[in-house]
Amino acid sequence: MVTAGVDVGAKTIKIIILRNGRIIGQTIIPAGYDVRESMKAAWADVLSKAGVQLNQIDRIISTGAGRKEVAEANDQITEVSAVARGAIALDPRIRTVVDVGAEEGRAIQINAVGQVLDFAINEKCAAGTGAFTEAMARALEVTIDQLGPLSLRSTKAVAMNAQCAVFAESELVTLVHSKTSKPDMARAVHDAIADRIVSLVRRVGMEKEVLLVGGVARNVGFVESLKRELDTEIFIPETPETVSAYGAALLATGK
Amino acid sequence: MTMAEFWRWTESRWTAPDKDWKKAKIITAGVDVGSVSSQAVVMADGELYCYANRRTGSDSPNSATNAMNWALEGTGLTLDKIQYTVGTGYGRVNVPFSQRAITEIACHGRGASFMYGPTVRTVLDMGGQDCKAIHIDEKGKVTNFLMNDKCAAGTGRGLEVFADLLGVSINEVGALSLKVEEEPPPVSSTCVVFAKSEASGLLREGWPKEKVIAAYTSAMAHRVVTLLKRIGMEPDFAISGGIAKNIGIVSRLEKELGFKALKPIYDTQIAGALGAALFAKALAEKGK
Numbered sequence: 140m141v142t143a144g145v146d147v148g149a150k151t152i153k154i155i156i157l158r159n160g161r162i163i164g165q166t167i168i169p170a171g172y173d174v175r176e177s178m179k180a181a182w183a184d185v186l187s188k189a190g191v192q193l194n195q196i197d198r199i200i201s202t203g204a205g206r207k208e209v210a211e212a213n214d215q216i217t218e219v220s221a222v223a224r225g226a227i228a229l230d231p232r233i234r235t236v237v238d239v240g241a242e243e244g245r246a247i248q249i250n251a252v253g254q255v256l257d258f259a260i261n262e263k264c265a266a267g268t269g270a271f272t273e274a275m276a277r278a279l280e281v282t283i284d285q286l287g288p289l290s291l292r293s294t295k296a297v298a299m300n301a302q303c304a305v306f307a308e309s310e311l312v313t314l315v316h317s318k319t320s321k322p323d324m325a326r327a328v329h330d331a332i333a334d335r336i337v338s339l340v341r342r343v344g345m346e347k348e349v350l351l352v353g354g355v356a357r358n359v360g361f362v363e364s365l366k367r368e369l370d371t372e373i374f375i376p377e378t379p380e381t382v383s384a385y386g387a388a389l390l391a392t393g394k
Numbered sequence: 395m396t397m398a399e400f401w402r403w404t405e406s407r408w409t410a411p412d413k414d415w416k417k418a419k420i421i422t423a424g425v426d427v428g429s430v431s432s433q434a435v436v437m438a439d440g441e442l443y444c445y446a447n448r449r450t451g452s453d454s455p456n457s458a459t460n461a462m463n464w465a466l467e468g469t470g471l472t473l474d475k476i477q478y479t480v481g482t483g484y485g486r487v488n489v490p491f492s493q494r495a496i497t498e499i500a501c502h503g504r505g506a507s508f509m510y511g512p513t514v515r516t517v518l519d520m521g522g523q524d525c526k527a528i529h530i531d532e533k534g535k536v537t538n539f540l541m542n543d544k545c546a547a548g549t550g551r552g553l554e555v556f557a558d559l560l561g562v563s564i565n566e567v568g569a570l571s572l573k574v575e576e577e578p579p580p581v582s583s584t585c586v587v588f589a590k591s592e593a594s595g596l597l598r599e600g601w602p603k604e605k606v607i608a609a610y611t612s613a614m615a616h617r618v619v620t621l622l623k624r625i626g627m628e629p630d631f632a633i634s635g636g637i638a639k640n641i642g643i644v645s646r647l648e649k650e651l652g653f654k655a656l657k658p659i660y661d662t663q664i665a666g667a668l669g670a671a672l673f674a675k676a677l678a679e680k681g682k
Contacts, residue, residue, distance in 0.1 A: 149591070172598050242588060264545065265587035274587065304587050305546035305555060306523055309429065316452045 144387030147205030150241035153384040156189040164189025198391040225386030227253030234346040239355035241269040246339035259342040265304040267335025275328040278311040290325035290360030333364035352382040401554035407446040424670025427485030430522020433667040434461035458489040478678035480670040505669030507534025515628040520637035522550040547584040571611040571642030573604040580613035615646035638662035
């Protein structure tokens with residue numbers, strides 16, 4: 140049986156194709172301006188990697204903010220259900236999933252079979268999402284890939300007053316003038332996002348083990364801040380962005 | 395980070411044409427240092443003598459001095475002749491020449507009462523980085539207030555982001571938002587960061603600028619209305635702060651609330667500093 144999971148996020152589109160439950164192809168591409176065009180490109184890429192054609196896929200399930208725009212999907216599920224299923228498949232010890240994407244942050248409590256017990260979402264506010272790191276990287280005049288490593292060179296914690304991404308950007312400009320070092324400011328940025336995420340986690344209650352997924356999991360500075368604040372080991376999959384698509388593809392097998 | 399200059403609202407100064415400070419018995423000043431703008435107001439015998447309103451910029455420790463210097467420009471009045479100065483605003487500790495600092499809520503209440511008259515009971519202050527709903531009595535004393543200072547939605551910074559996105563001067567976004575024949579649906583996100591992404595998408599779909607700014611202004615006004623409804627609207631109603639100059643917001647607020655805002659005669663951004671100058675007068679008279 141061949142199944143596919145399509146996760147249409149705010150920033151990227153992820154597709155995973157499974158044959159009998161094993162990954163035979165995956166792709167991540169920018170959602171860009173025209174989601175339909177980007178979807179075509181994503182399908183072209185993943186189908187060629189998997190060596191199958193679209194009509195050979197038995198079942199497609201979509202998820203993500205743009206899940207309704209996937210015309211070829213047979214069904215849609217919420218990101219919470221998708222990521223829970225994906226997480227437990229990656230590691231059966233996982234009981235808390237932290238999902239930090241471009242525009243949403245989630246904390247999910249799951250049981251041993253990947254069912255959702257409780258969850259908390261922030262989808263109204265850029266603080267605690269990838270959008271926050273992007274704005275801060277701009278303010279610090281570094282690329283998003285440089286931001287994480289930069290913060291690891293920090294020698295002291297600097298508190299940021301602003302919770303809001305817009306205010307934090309102005310605050311950084313003021314800190315630049317007060318000669319705070321860039322590594323210290325970068326660390327302050329990551330501490331700030333970690334704060335927001337930790338409050339989501341506390342709402343659902345943290346139970347080990349903890350899995351971190353979503354694009355922001357690639358930010359080593361954020362991971363460091365999160366580990367420090369949660370005071371626990373955090374597992375991160377090889378491709379943290381595709382866990383929801385993976386879960387959707389698994390659910391498409393009916394299991 | 396460099397932003398284009400569309401956020402640059404008009405800085406201003408003013409001197410009362412018919413007053414001579416040398417004839418005044420008591421000269422006091424108030425300085426309001428906000429995160430976005432700073433104002434200095436000088437009063438002579440309880441009447442408005444001169445003021446200046448300028449961007450705080452990133453050099454916050456000097457913004458009080460800069461605002462005051464500009465207010466005094468051309469008047470011949472010097473700092474040493476001012477008997478008492480009160481500082482207010484988020485940077486009130488950075489007013490080196492002040493004798494006292496008083497909270498901006500109290501100063502806005504007092505200032506709004508002076509600016510709009512003793513009938514005002516509900517003051518909405520929409521500033522650079524916060525939004526306040528204040529209830530006052532006939533003397534301008536604060537009886538209740540609610541504030542949002544955690545989130546850029548409904549603040550000047552949010553509007554600046556939009557002005558920059560659309561490439562329209564912030565002085566014109568208000569009028570532009572009214573150029574739509576039919577009010578579009580408001581943007582779904584009150585978060586400025588997300589609303590900006592949403593707006594970019596709308597522009598790419600071919601929405602004209604006025605429609606996009608109308609959609610954002612509508613969402614912003616609605617958010618402010620929620621704040622006001624929580625505290626309760628009591629007439630008369632007045633608006634202070636920079637966003638009071640945005641007729642797109644003001645007209646939508648008035649429509650949704652069913653209340654007309656009193657018309658200002660002074661620059662709406664000076665309310666805090668003006669209240670501070672009045673407190674300064676009272677303190678000077680008490681010999682403090």
